[in-house]
C-alpha cells in the first residue's frame with residue numbers, strides 16, 4: 047500500500063499548490079468580493095435604438111421610399127436579438143451538453159454569431175487599400191457657368207460630398223506616412239446624379255495606357271516571394287519597372303520629392319490628372335483639368351518625421367484628419383479648373399492634353415476657382431462608409447464628359463469591375479454611402495444583395511404595362527449628353543501618338559522648379575530608395591534616367607550610391623521653371639495646426655500658461671499641454687506627458703519651463719550625453735527633433751534654459767521672448783511659412 051499512499055501525498059500537495067495560486071479568487075468569479083474600482087458607467091435602462099441604425103432607403107423619382115418598410119429596420123428595439131429578431135437571454139455561453147460538455151450543433155445563436163464574424167472582412171482594395179474618409183459640403187461659386195451646365199457648380203449651390211484619402215501601395219493596416227502617391231477621391235451627391243472626381247495628389251501618372259496598370263502595380267507591391275517591403279517603393283521591382291519604362295519618370299520624381307510624404311491630407315493638392323470635357327447650356331465644349339487647392343497650402347513632412355510617425359503613430363494622417371474636424375478646424379479646398387479650347391488636336395501650348403504624364407504649368411493656364419469643399423463630419427461607421435464607398439470615373443453628371451486619354455478610357459472599365467468582387471455583386475450603389483441623392487429609376491434588377499423591393503412589372507423599354515415609365519429625358523429635362531466628338535477614321539492599332547514619346551522634358555521642368563532645399567530632399571530620396579535595391583544593373587539604369595533629367599541630380603545620387611554618373615543620352619530640354627510647383631516661399635493660415643506647450647510638474651509656476659493656451663485656440667490652432675505627468679497642471683488638463691509626446695505631432699513648440707529630470711526617468715535616448723542634461727532629456731529630445739525638422743520653437747521664463755540645454759538658443763526660428771504671449775506671436779509668424787526653411791542645409795543650387 048506504500049506506493050499508493052505516496053501518489054496520494056503527491057496529488058494532495060499539488061492540489062494545495064494550485065489552491066494557493068487560485069486564491070485570492072478572481073474578481074467577478076462566483077463568491078469573490080465585489081470590485082473596489084468604480085464602474086466607468088452606471089447601469090441604466092436600455093436606450094432606444096439610434097436613428098441612424100435604420101436600414102438604407104431607396105427612393106423613386108418622386109422621392110417616395112421603396113424597399114423595406116420603415117417599421118422593419120435593421121437595428122432597433124432595446125433587446126439583443128438574433129438576426130431574425132428573436133430576443134436572447136444569453137450571448138456569453140454556448141449551448142453545451144452540461145457545463146463541461148461539448149457544444150451542441152443545434153446552437154443556432156452560436157453558429158449565426160460566429161459565421162457572421164467569420165465573414166466580417168471583405169477583400170481590401172487592390173490599390174488604395176489604406177484610406178480615411180470624411181463627409182462635407184461643396185459650394186459652387188458660379189464662375190464655371192459659362193463652360194458647364196453642371197448644376198453643382200452654380201453660385202451658392204450646396205452639395206453633400208464624401209471624400210476618401212488613401213495611400214496606393216500599402217495594405218489596409220499599413221502606415222500612413224510612407225513615401226507614396228496619395229488618393230483624393232470625392233463623391234459629389236449632386237441633384238443631377240453622382241459625380242466622382244477620383245484624383246491623386248500628384249498631377250501625372252506612371253503610365254500612359256491603362257493596359258499597363260497591372261504591371262506598374264505588380265512592380266510596386268511587395269515582392270511575391272517574401273511579401274516585403276510593405277507600402278514602399280524602395281525595392282528592386284519598383285525601380286526595375288520605372289527605369290525600364292521611362293514614361294514613369296515624371297510621376298516618380300514627384301514621389302521622390304516632398305509631395306510623396308504629405309504633412310496632412312489637409313495640406314495636399316489634388317489633381318484629376320486627365321483632361322475632361324465640359325459642356326455648357328449651349329452645347330459648347332471646352333477641355334479642362336481639375337485641381338484641388340488646399341486652404342493650408344502644400345506642406346510636407348521631413349523624411350525623418352515620416353519615419354518616426356510610421357513607428358509611433360502609424361495612423362498619423364487619419365488621426366490628423368479626424369482631430370482637425372473634431373476640433374472644428376474644418377479642412378478646406380477650392381476646386382479649380384485649367385481651361386483649354388476644345389480643338390481637334392487636343393493640345394495646349396504644344397502639350398498633348400491626352401497624355402497623362404504631362405502637366406500644363408499653371409503659369410501658362412491659370413487655375414480658375416469654381417467652388418469650395420469643406421470637410422465637416424467624420425464617418426459614423428468606418429467600415430460602412432470608408433470601406434464600402436465605391437468610386438468610378440463614369441459617375442458623371444450632365445455637363446461633364448470624358449476624353450480619349452487612354453488611361454482614362456481604361457479606368458472607365460476598371461472601377462465598376464473591381465467593385466463586383468470587392469463589394470460582392472452589381473448592387474453596390476444601393477449601399478448607403480454609395481446611394482445617389484438624385485432620384486434613381488434605372489431598370490437594373492435583381493442580383494446579389496438586392497435591397498430595393500421594386501414595384502411595377504415592366505423594367506424594360508418600351509412598355510405599356512407600367513404606363514411607359516420610366517421615360518427618357520431630353521435637353522429640357524437635363525439629360526446627360528454624350529458629346530458627339532469626332533472619332534478619327536483610322537486603322538485599329540496598339541500604338542501611342544508620337545507626342546507620348548517625350549518622357550523627360552517635364553521631369554526636368556519639375557526639377558528646375560524646385561527650391562534648393564526641395565532639390566536636396568529629392569536627391570536624398572533617390573539615394574535612399576536606390577540604395578535599398580540589390581541589383582547593380584537597376585541602379586545603373588535609373589542613374590541613366592537621372593542623367594537625362596539633370597546632371598547635378600544624377601551626380602549627387604551617383605556619389606551616394608558609389609557609382610559613376612553616366613552622361614545624358616538625349617539633349618536636355620530647357621523649359622521655363624514653374625514656380626507653382628514649389629511648396630517653399632508662400633504664407634498660409636494657421637487653422638488647425640498643433641502647438642505643443644512644455645510645462646513642469648503641477649505646482650511649478652508657468653506664467654501666462656492659461657492665456658497663451660486660449661490665444662492659440664482663438665487663432666484657430668490646437669494647443670496641447672505637455673507635462674512630466676498626466677492629470678492637470680495649474681488647473682489645466684495635460685494632453686501629453688513626456689512619455690507620450692513625440693515631436694512629430696506638433697507644428698511648433700512653446701517652452702514655459704525647464705523641468706529637471708525625474709530621478710527615475712528612463713533616458714529618452716540611448717546616448718548618455720542626452721541623459722546628462724539638467725533639463726529632462728525627453729524635453730531636450732523633443733526640442734532637438736523639432737529643431738532638426740525646422741519647426742518654430744519659442745520659449746519664455748524658465749523655458750529659455752531648456753533652449754540652452756538643447757543647444758539651439760539663438761539659432762534661426764528659435765524665439766526667446768519676455769512673455770508667453772510674445773513667444774506665441776513670433777512663433778505664429780514663423781509658422782505661416784510652414785517651416786523655418788533656412789535651417790535646412792542646402793548644398794545644391
Ligand code: HDD
Pocket residue numbers: 171172173174177210211212228229230231244245246250251255256257259318319320402435436437453456457460461462464465
Ligand atoms: Fe485608380 C482606386 C486614383 C489610375 C484602377 N484609384 C483608386 C483610388 C484613387 C485612384 C484615388 C481610390 C478610390 C477609393 O478611395 O476608393 N487611379 C487613380 C488615379 C489614376 C488611377 C488618379 C490615374 C490618373 N486606377 C488607375 C488605372 C486603373 C485604376 C489606370 C486601372 C486600369 N483604381 C483602380 C481600381 C481601384 C482604384 C483597381 C481600386 C479600388 C477601387 O478602384 O475602387 O479599380
